[in-house]
Amino acid sequence: MSSISIPNRRNAAARPPPVPSSGVSFVLPALLLILAVFILPVVMLLLRSVTEPDPGLQNYRELFESATVARVFVNTFVVSGLVTAIALLIGFPIAWLLVILPKRWADLLFGIVILSMWTNLLARTYAWMVLLQRTGIINKTLMGLGLIDTPLPLVNNLVGVTIGMTYIMLPFIVLPLVTTMRAIEPDLLRAAALCGAGRWEAFRRVLLPLSLPGIAAGGLLTFVMSLGYFVTPSLLGGAGNMMAAELIAQLVQSLLNWGLGGATAFALLVLTLALYAVQLRLLQRGRSQRGG
Amino acid sequence: MRALQSIGVIGAILGALTLSGTPAHAKDMVFTSWGGTTQDAQKQSWAVPFSKQSGVTVLQDGPTDYGKLKAMVESGKPAWTVVDVENDFAVKAGKDGLLEPLDFSIIDKSTLDPRFVTPYSVGSFYYSFVLGFNKDQFGKKTPKSWADLFDLKTFPGKRTLYKWSAPGVLELALLADGVAPNALYPLDLDRAFKKLDTIKSSIVWWSGGAQSQQLLVSGEAPIGMFWNGRIDAIRKSGVDVGVSWEQNLAAADALVVPKGVADKDTAMRFIAFASSAQAQADFARASGYAPINLGSKALMKPEEAAALPDSHSQGQITLDMAYWAEHRDAVAKRWYEWQGK
């Protein structure tokens, strides 16, 4: 205890008046929980990647040599990127509308977003499964309208996964964006108009940059959550285009190969953290440039 | 100090929570199976009468999850007493040291179908993979053999096959390609995958029984391989789907005991009861799957027995569990690599 709080006290002396010497102790309960109930068990599992079936790195060798694993990781990143991009593309106008619509309509739209979030994840995913199938009402409607002759393959492939995941991730984009956009001063845009900026100019040089923190926060959250997503890909995806979490589940649950499963999980974790770090760095640079 | 206080508060909350957990009673046992109508039948035919006879409360859990089973055994305190697993898994898990050897002084081996008995498992029930099809889709043409499953011209549309690496799909591909039933094993994997490649883009994989039924009835996949009990259930619901028993592929589920269970004796007595002639007959009547006790058929009415895989033993092929136990990992590796391509 005391050894932890010493550097803290020194900092406290350097920066008056901070929260008195308590930064660490505030964080401690949550930190202990994470260490005991997350880090410890997960590390124990990941360690099996170098101990099972024999001590050594053969699981990692297998991982890097396997064309399947490479393909699965490419799939995972492509789908996550696609989901994030589409969710941002349709989430931005929704957030915008939520900020500017007359209160009654904004409440209604907000209600719809929240309602979609509160509907059971499994039920939503199954609904998509039935909706998207070849004999489902989407294909039937499109054929009835004469838009297509043969049913489109919308499910059991990456199209289905992308649709289903975009649906689930949309609120995670919209909610942070709304908070950010609400904080933008309308006067700034009025000023831009007074300075002769057109709509497009005002959008590109004022609204978009000012929304950037929300876009970054929501986008990062969505992307990271998508990488490890399991339920939707396993129900709406096909066997030919697995995502990483499914592969890990298969190794762990069907094949009982916890060594390779642990190695795959570790690889996914390292890749995600690396990406996270890069994005954070870019974000900070962007922020400091704007500031300077 | 403040930190200690907050930890204390959390400790108190957690302590209060622990008390609300409900640990299973010592005299209880847990039977785990795959859920649905099959497990309902197992409960009614095995667990309820067993409880009446022995006074042991049988809790039902499920669905069976091999990863969970392995984690339990490794922890040294398995929560499951008796588990219904697929037969090839039973053989493999026995070899890997995940299971208790069965006590055949309590379980009467002599009355059981020897195809489904190993040192670590006895059959739970047996079923067949059959060819099922949606009658609305193919007009007057009726698919009959596994070869028809691969005939995209005569029977166009998606076909649905069992997703996991398990006995069944590879065998039917070889049979469709003209391999004689007695020359199936050892499986010619190259040939099987080559045959499957010819329909690969038309395959929709089913991962559970309910999904296979939905695919068939909706016409999403008008033809495919199914567990015979699932086809039976569709027909009982009033939807007329076609079935062909030609070269039906018989496989069994198995009852096993995870290594380290607290009350081995109860586990053995439960298995002895569940595999008895009467319990097996009751289960078969309720589920449409076949009994593994050789004495059960005599206890059933002829018309009840007619729907069972037993009655289609002509041309029936028993999937070779010894082969699968030996090659399960190697086949699985190739299977998932091929499937993922």
Place this chain on the structure above:
Amino acid sequence: MLLDFDRLGGLKWVLVGIGILVSAFLLLPILFTVALSFGSSQWLLFPPPGWTLRWYEELWADPRWITSTLTSLQCAVLVTLLATGLGLLASFGLVRGRFAGRETVRALFLMPMIMPVIVVAVALYAFFLRIGLGGTLIGFVLAHTVIALPLAITSISNALERFDKAIEDAAILCGASPWEARLRVTIPAIRDGLFGAAVFSFLTSWDEVVIAIFMASPTLQTLPVHIWGTLRQDLTPVVAAASSLLLLFTLAVMLLAAWFRRRST
């Protein structure tokens, strides 16, 4: 201009058009689920051959739906309290504190979100069995709290960062104790963030299925576990009926909340 709906001109209608399309996208599976719950086809055919209340009757007859809903509710409420409470404390530490390794700690808190949930499930399950928490409510609550914490901390930290600490200091200058100031000035000011944290935590636990499948025991099943089992084994429209009832409940809560808000303003 761009943030004034009435002065958007043509752009207004583009936005409204997108809004309608996206609303339809969001509502489609929900309405479809409701429709399925009244359809008479056991195999989810649509449009169904007829309409029926049979699935609601089956739902009513099976007590497991009620018990699992209660278990989920109990678990989710405890997770909400725990995650929001711990998240609030941690956010104070992360935003206000100055200590070595703060960024590392922040990254640690986000880890549960990154790790594929299947890994967390297997790891926690094995671990809990070993320490005797397997199949207990406390196991559920701890596991779900860990994966809810990242969202709770993010939500509260964001709010806390936007809050001007000078206001809290002013309260202290006026004679309030630091705790009093936090309780009566800061916490009300960041209530949006707290509310967001609570909602996310509740939903995380309420909808979580992968960990729950592992944690579940015969005597303790959450609603998603029961739904998962039912869907995998029977795929019956009873699930659609259950979802529709939950939807009705959610709608009722939302309308009630809206009504309260209107009354208070």
